[in-house]
Amino acid sequence: MRTRLIAGNWKMNGSTSLIDDFGRAFTDAALPEAVKVVVIPPFPYLEAARQAFRNTPLQLGAQTLNPIDSGAHTGEVSGRMLKELEVRYVLVGHSERRELYRESDEQVFDRLLAALHVGLVPILCVGESLAERDAGQTMEVVLRQVGYAMARLDPEQRQQVVIAYEPVWAIGTGRTATPEQAQEVMAGIRAYQAEFNTTLAEQLTLLYGGSMNAKNAAELLAQPDIDGGLVGGASLKTDDFYAICQSAG
Numbered sequence: 001m002r003t004r005l006i007a008g009n010w011k012m013n014g015s016t017s018l019i020d021d022f023g024r025a026f027t028d029a030a031l032p033e034a035v036k037v038v039v040i041p042p043f044p045y046l047e048a049a050r051q052a053f054r055n056t057p058l059q060l061g062a063q064t065l066n067p068i069d070s071g072a073h074t075g076e077v078s079g080r081m082l083k084e085l086e087v088r089y090v091l092v093g094h095s096e097r098r099e100l101y102r103e104s105d106e107q108v109f110d111r112l113l114a115a116l117h118v119g120l121v122p123i124l125c126v127g128e129s130l131a132e133r134d135a136g137q138t139m140e141v142v143l144r145q146v147g148y149a150m151a152r153l154d155p156e157q158r159q160q161v162v163i164a165y166e167p168v169w170a171i172g173t174g175r176t177a178t179p180e181q182a183q184e185v186m187a188g189i190r191a192y193q194a195e196f197n198t199t200l201a202e203q204l205t206l207l208y209g210g211s212m213n214a215k216n217a218a219e220l221l222a223q224p225d226i227d228g229g230l231v232g233g234a235s236l237k238t239d240d241f242y243a244i245c246q247s248a249g
């Protein structure tokens with residue numbers, strides 16, 4: 001059975017009091033067995049989260065990392081620093097990083113490799129824009145993003161990567177991909193992986209992201225190639241996020 005994973009990406013939102021709310025809500029939480037839950041707050045809240053989540057099943061994630069270990073890179077954070085704060089997962093290639101901060105496939109790959117080198121689990125985010133979908137280029141764009149990274153990894157590294165499919169037009173818009181639309185692309189990603197190794201493809205954890213919420217999560221998560229969710233807006237509401245985690249069981 002594949003890992004079920006729900007990750008809440010707070011983006012540039014949240015507060016220390018929201019961290020405390022999550023700590024309280026998830027203390028001794030009875031989550032479905034085999035569901036892993038990750039909270040990905042902004043960097044300044046990681047230490048508070050590490051403390052507040054001690055008696056919870058919540059694991060920590062970070063939103064990006066610099067590929068370099070240390071040095072004169074003002075404003076940047078390295079994977080080694082994240083590891084010190086017991087961070088386990090890190091997003092790479094989120095569409096907001098690709099768009100707003102002009103991260104190329106090459107830069108995304110450097111970050112992914114750096115994450116693997118320090119023992120973080122990278123969540124590689126991929127997805128097409130609305131114009132690309134309308135032009136019938138969805139699979140081409142998504143497989144280019146997946147392929148650029150995966151083809152450069154060795155089999156053991158490939159096994160560590162989680163992939164999140166996030167159609168850009170569904171992010172923060174309230175317009176979720178239909179379960180069928182998401183399933184079609186995610187089956188395509190798994191089939192692409194199977195070209196390297198069928199066992200690895202079968203074990204690959206694939207997340208859907210894009211306006212997932214407490215109402216639509218169960219239907220999305222029921223699709224055969226959707227193993228979990230990368231949740232933005234709804235991960236800022238404790239009750240909604242808790243409900244999404246329950247739907248993953």
Ligand SMILES: O=C[C@H](O)COP(=O)(O)O
Pocket residue numbers: 009094166170171172173174209210211212230231232233234
């Ligand atoms: O990282 C999360 C995704 O970008 C989805 O965000 P959203 O749930 O607010 O659409």
